[in-house]
Amino acid sequence: MPITSKSEKETCPVCEGLGYLYRDVEPGHPDFGNPIICRCKEGELARKRLEDLRQASNLGLLSRLTFKTFKPEGYGLPPRQKQNLRRAYELAREYAEQPQGWLILTGGYGCGKTHLAAAIANYCVEQGRPTLFVVVPDLLDHLRAAFRPDSPVTYDQRFEMVRTAPLLILDDLGAQSTTPWAQEKLYQILNYRYNAQLPTVITTNHRLEEIDPRFLSRMTDPDLCQIYIIEAPDFRGSVGNPYDALNRLSLHSDMTFESFDPQRTELPANEQRNLRQAYEIAKEYAKNPEGWLVFMGRDACGKTHLAAAIANYRQGLGYPARLVVVPDLLDHLRATFAPHSTVSYDKEFEKVRTAPFLVLDDLGTESATPWAREKLYQIFNFRYQAKLPTVITMQQTLEEIDPRLGSRMQDHSLCTIYPIAAPPYRGAVVRKRQKRARKR
Numbered sequence: 001m002p003i004t005s006k007s008e009k010e011t012c013p014v015c016e017g018l019g020y021l022y023r024d025v026e027p028g029h030p031d032f033g034n035p036i037i038c039r040c041k042e043g044e045l046a047r048k049r050l051e052d053l054r055q056a057s058n059l060g061l062l063s064r065l066t067f068k069t070f071k072p073e074g075y076g077l078p079p080r081q082k083q084n085l086r087r088a089y090e091l092a093r094e095y096a097e098q099p100q101g102w103l104i105l106t107g108g109y110g111c112g113k114t115h116l117a118a119a120i121a122n123y124c125v126e127q128g129r130p131t132l133f134v135v136v137p138d139l140l141d142h143l144r145a146a147f148r149p150d151s152p153v154t155y156d157q158r159f160e161m162v163r164t165a166p167l168l169i170l171d172d173l174g175a176q177s178t179t180p181w182a183q184e185k186l187y188q189i190l191n192y193r194y195n196a197q198l199p200t201v202i203t204t205n206h207r208l209e210e211i212d213p214r215f216l217s218r219m220t221d222p223d224l225c226q227i228y229i230i231e232a233p234d235f236r237g238s239v240g241n242p243y244d245a246l247n248r249l250s251l252h253s254d255m256t257f258e259s260f261d262p263q264r265t266e267l268p269a270n271e272q273r274n275l276r277q278a279y280e281i282a283k284e285y286a287k288n289p290e291g292w293l294v295f296m297g298r299d300a301c302g303k304t305h306l307a308a309a310i311a312n313y314r315q316g317l318g319y320p321a322r323l324v325v326v327p328d329l330l331d332h333l334r335a336t337f338a339p340h341s342t343v344s345y346d347k348e349f350e351k352v353r354t355a356p357f358l359v360l361d362d363l364g365t366e367s368a369t370p371w372a373r374e375k376l377y378q379i380f381n382f383r384y385q386a387k388l389p390t391v392i393t394m395q396q397t398l399e400e401i402d403p404r405l406g407s408r409m410q411d412h413s414l415c416t417i418y419p420i421a422a423p424p425y426r427g428a429v430v431r432k433r434q435k436r437a438r439k440r
Contacts, residue, residue, distance in 0.1 A: 065118035084231045092116040096123040099199035107230030108354035113203040117169050132165035140182050163192045167199045174206035194218040249323040255308035274421040282306040286313040289389035297420030303393040307359045323359040330372050353382045357389045364396035377404045384408045
């Protein structure tokens, strides 16, 4: 008879509240004298096993990060990024059902890597599979603490528990202090698990080329590992963020296609046609932004207006867009190194590098130091490899900028370059006023 209520459990007529009983068998039988758990205790023991697994898994507050609470469509993402995030979700679900080999999730801050990794851990724990979730910097701190005389476990015990975990999830690889000791401990863990082919999930904000070569050689073994790059922007900052120190789009809210004048009757016919075509190209790109669009021309010729109009159009459709002035971007990144900075360099850099739609305004007017050129190259190269929609405005020719940037803009399969021949709008306004004055 099934026992369900608390009072029945306390006075189980089968085991009389003991929680166990003995089989009525002859002496010499394997079960003779061995206690058997009564059905009245099975639910309680199952709950205790699950709680023990949860504590051992080190999930703590991350128990709320499940597949049910993950948003596989993201928030206002363009189709490409929506599809990319949905695929990451499906891969994580498939891995949780059958953890084999290594799954490596990379991407910018807040893109959902940790949520998916924790969801895998929570699902496996619910299924009764022993799982260990550790944040890499915390792991190294715990290993160091194990050397203390008052530590409840020895260093060897803690290290062995991590190294041999049936399923290990390493969150935030690369965020640790890169001391020789730290690198050596991580290498020992990864090398052991690689040789034993133990199921392992790794998340990292770093590009693969930035990771220790010893780690990378194991993480890129196609027979064991699957690497997936999540292209989505920061979930925490992509929607409803009224303040963004770098995004200048709000300052250009009046720059729309409706407020742009593509006629300019004072221009020669060839310049009128050129400006009209730039306007049409911008409108078409705004409807379906794929690849890169580069507007070149003199100061105040209308290139920033068209770039902002594209971004405002996308924003109006509910897609997150960013307009960044290149010299301001580099100044801002330098400022993050100051002791009083409230944001980290990495976080600001990743916001720009992984933006779903980005306008880089005034390329070429920045201070061309080696550091500045390197930062711009990293942004360009990532967006080029990921084929993220990007609009660039510049006064210089391709021959005048860093060849590494120019070579990517010259890829006609990805990039459309359009030189605007029209003179500055501000000069046209002055000429109109002078003309009216002469008529008087």
